[in-house]
Amino acid sequence: MIPVGFAYERPSSVDGALALLAEHGEEASVMAGGHSLLPVMKLRLAAPELIIDISKLSELSYVKVDGDEVAIGAGTRHSTVERSDVLAAESPLLAGVARTVGDPQVRHRGTIGGSLAHADPASDLPAAVLALGGTVVLRSPRGTRSVPITEFFTGVFSTAKEPDELLVEIRVPRTGGAGWAYEKFTRRANDWAIVGVAVVDGRVGLVNMGQTPLRATATEEALAGGASIADAAALADQGTEPPEDLAGTKEYRRHLARVLTRRALTTAAGG
Template sequence: MIPAPFEYVAPSTVDDAVRALAEGGEDAKVLAGGQSLLPVLRMRLAAPTKIVDLGKVAELRGVREEGDVLVIGAMTTHYEVQRDPLIADHAALLVKATDTVADPQVRHRGTFGGSIAHADPAGDLLAPALALDAEMVVCGMDGRRTVAAADFFDDFFTTALRPDEILVEVRVPKHTGWQAHYEKFNRVAQAWSMVAVAATVRTDGDTIAEAKVGLTNMSSVPVRATGVESALVGQPATAEAIRAAAEHAAEGTNPTVDGNADVEYRQHLARVLTGRAISAAVAG
């Protein structure tokens, strides 16, 4: 199908992009990599009156260090995240999760910030961002503000972004030396996650000193498995201790029911995949 008519603008600065978005009102949409928006437009599931393309805004791309924080531009592609040495050294969980996103073509075009702003609960980057205590820097007509990942995701495909705001960058505290793994369960290759687990741990000898675990598609927003994290800290990095901690994975979750799985099956998957993710992370 052919999309409904819309006005197209391609600003070259963040300020111009924000201004264009504000002028378009609530019916304007931001175009990042386009891997989610363009199919929706073609099927006429959305009919925005204005598209603001961020592809020419150079300041939204790239990865840099600021002290103990990595700053990832919202328009940095998945492909660039996979191969960036700073992310590999200081936020390995993001690399592990990005490796599972769709296929190489999508990873070359899709963007880190676009995936997060899209807020699909089955998306593979939301739970890692939550687990790593990331912060989202957004910009609107009133200037810039920072929103913690725990406060950024509101509901299905809904975030704290206001109609005139764009996601500028994601700030990720360094997790240097932490081991990580992303365990994903899907029906077929390259499909959305039925359930996935983002796990990163810091070990001290044979003991788990710190642990952070995020769950994908176990609610309308990504979820921290705090019960698992608490159960792991101070425990030996053994299969028995990990298995016991993983039993807490489904606590506080509210998974949806669809053609792929019911609540009980998703909660079972959360427990099993959490055990696998933590075991793989500990093993390095």
């Protein structure tokens, strides 16, 4: 399968990318690893007129502690995130979830920023950053702004990012030794999650249970109120609108969300 033809620019800096976005934002798509964008272009579900390739911008690839948070460059590849010593110590959920994305070849190319900007509700990392209560940093020639992850995802494949903005950084709180777990239910090894549940420090993020990644707020509130894991997990599908497709019915996904939440909470509690 061949994408529709497009023009191609490979800026040598973030500022160069921002200048191109300012000029061509509506018609352009930013490509990092290309592992979300290129497949949809090959299927001709997307046909940007211009690709702005940021895959070689090393200034967007880093993982570092910054105060109470870990800052991750948007162009950091999944294979780097999964093996990061900083994340293993400070935010092991993120490293653990990155390890479940796709397969090794995909993780050698795909980036954390690309995964978040693509905003597929079936993706693993958006729900993980949501469970962590992270922030995304967006830059444009107009300036830099931080958006709480709770306000970033606005629908399937859509975010609060403006056409002239570039997602440059993801920030997550340092959770250190807090219990965490990720339960991902797939039919085959490198499939998308039918449902996934990320748990860290009493917060629960749900994969593929609605138009965006979701927090299981009823479960979180029950836990905070002293409910047992079993009782709290039984509320995990409250307020969700899961999709229905070949992989499962709505009711099946609701069932999975409850079961996987119980498993993830149990693992995170050391059980």
